[in-house]
Amino acid sequence: MKTVVGIINLQESNALLRELAATRAVEALPFAGRYRVVDFSLSNMINSGVNSVGLMLPDYSRAVLDHIRSGKDWDLARRRDGLTYLPAALPGTDSRKGDLKDIYANLDFAELSDKKYVLFVNSSFVYNIDFQKVLDFHKANDADITMIYNVLDEDKEGNCVTIETSTNGVVTDLAESNGAKKGQKSVMSAYLMPVPTFAYIVRSTYERGGQDFLLDGIIRHAGEHKISAYEHKGYVARINSTAEYYKANRDCLKPEVWEELFMQKDNPISTKVKDAVPVQYKEAAQVKNSLIANGCIVHGRVENSILFRGVTVGKGAVIKDSILMQRCEIQDGARVENVIADKNVIITKNRWIKGSENFPFIVTKNARV
């Protein structure tokens, strides 16, 4: 993998994420108790031996910059290679939408590197993968482009790019649609290709008025390239709506998903270190089927929930089927059900809040209820 340069695209659309993504990029969304979504892309790269990583910054970049800083927590603060921030194209120079103008503006990063291949990933996916296997597959198939996909285990909403493949893994059809059905092959927005191929696609598409890397760059010109498809058989979640976000978090309550994503000895998911103390469970604590991050203090009841760092659960408080982000405070006797509470939310004494299973109630950052 020393021949591969990674680019992580943080310019995902986040319209469906409602309040959660109002002031932060999807990739900076807190996930599974202590992570941010971008941790998966970064960790997958470093675990696979990709040591040179460019990060295409989103419009709201403060949360991402504050999280990643030098890249040290992912072992990306290096003298040689390491992390490079790729800022968006200057506003005003180009009024086009889409991510292509920003890739074009940063094309030097890939072209001037000494690497042979580009691994270009969109970072709103949660999965644990060894990209070395993708590179081996790419070479074995003698492909121009290799894309990573998974077979959907249920129907999905929102924009999906699905593919059809021949028996030898070559992509025969590629289309974007609104929603996809169970059993379809869904592209995970991760592509591997030689640097010149990447540069050619970006340059020729951009210079002909293209806007979107996947739609205009790849789908429209699919016929020109030999595209092969690599199936990722493990767990995959795409964080593109509040419902998916809620579901993916709760999937981590399944021990097999928790172990696959986080407990692989050689493929750990790294994140910013915070030095929080272990969780303190008090006399009357009752906790079932939950993920609890360090720094929490639990006096009350927690079921089927995910508590991020530094959450306090007061005496007699009940938390069910909820996600509580960093430093939320649930005071004595309060009751919270089907709720996603953003950072620093305070639920005062004896309040009850309830959302529904497929439409969780979202409490915005720093709110006091």
Next chain:
Amino acid sequence: MRKTECLGMILAGGQGSRLKALTKTVAKPAVPFGGKYRIIDFPLSNCVNSGITKVGVLTQYKPFELHNYLGAGSAWDLDRIDGGVFILPPYAREKGADWYRGTADAIYQNLNFIDLTDPDYVLILSGDHIYTMDYSWMLEAHKQNNADITIGVFEVPWEEAPRFGIMVTDKETGRITEFQEKPKDPKSNLASMGIYIFSKPFLKKYLEEDGVNENSTHDFGNDLIPKMLADGARLFSYAFDGYWKDVGTIESLWQANMDLLQENPPFELNGDWKIYSSNPSMPPHYIGPDGEVKKSMVTEGAQIFGTVEQSVIFSGVKIGKGAKVTNSVVLPFTKIEDGAVVDHAILAQDVVIKAGAKVEGKEGEIAVIAEGDVVG
């Protein structure tokens, strides 16, 4: 190297033989504590939080894991351009090599390092105590008293005083008038915490004299402090009234872990005075549908399907269905299989307690299972 106001020196070479099975492969300061820490995290974090950013760590006994843990010091924010952690094992000189023959000799052998960092004051610490303390106040007192040496003291119950090095002081000024090493008839109940601030020229002078004295045991308590007192030097005490625990024995290590589980822990765990440690990449811990956890501390990467009460659980520990862990300390990656029972025990790393097996100690006789052992 830039001039330093106060240099920290942590004595971390002790074997900790009274910790038995727990120090089979690591030095005492590297013994895990409190769910995610190692003992040395406390003096190191205290240094950093007190503004002391040059710290020598003197190692000797089985140092590999400790060296590996310290690394470049980045976990404590000590990977500094000018300063940080300096690992100081014994080394060879022109005329052969010596082990560190005592606490004073360890510092003596590193006088050239001390000269290199050029400090005004040297803070000497032990690597086997659990406490949070702001050394900058002690340094301030040292300066105000115009002291040659300031010794941290801690009030112990009178009946325990015979176990400690006791400082007899002038009540008004805090000046030390007499030192009693483990006295039968203590004249004071102020025990030495093994924390010393020296003015550097004074320290150097005494170490150079002691280093060539063949009758000396090269120990601060035994040899240097009595000599300084006899010479009429300015020795002052600095009283500390927070939580302080020597965790040199199995019982005291167990007790210190249990102390963290009190309704109000003895020192602020979540406050601004952070204890830093090397953090592994581990997910939040998972408690299963039938799990039950009370009065306990549990850290990242643990999986609990059974019952845990009054216990400290480290990262990557797995506790199976129907298993019961009470009054115990379970170190990283130990597996307690379904239905097993663990009570009043310290289980070291990578231990396996087989399904249905029992490990039961009692207060005063804590059971200890050594690293990698399989029970049942």
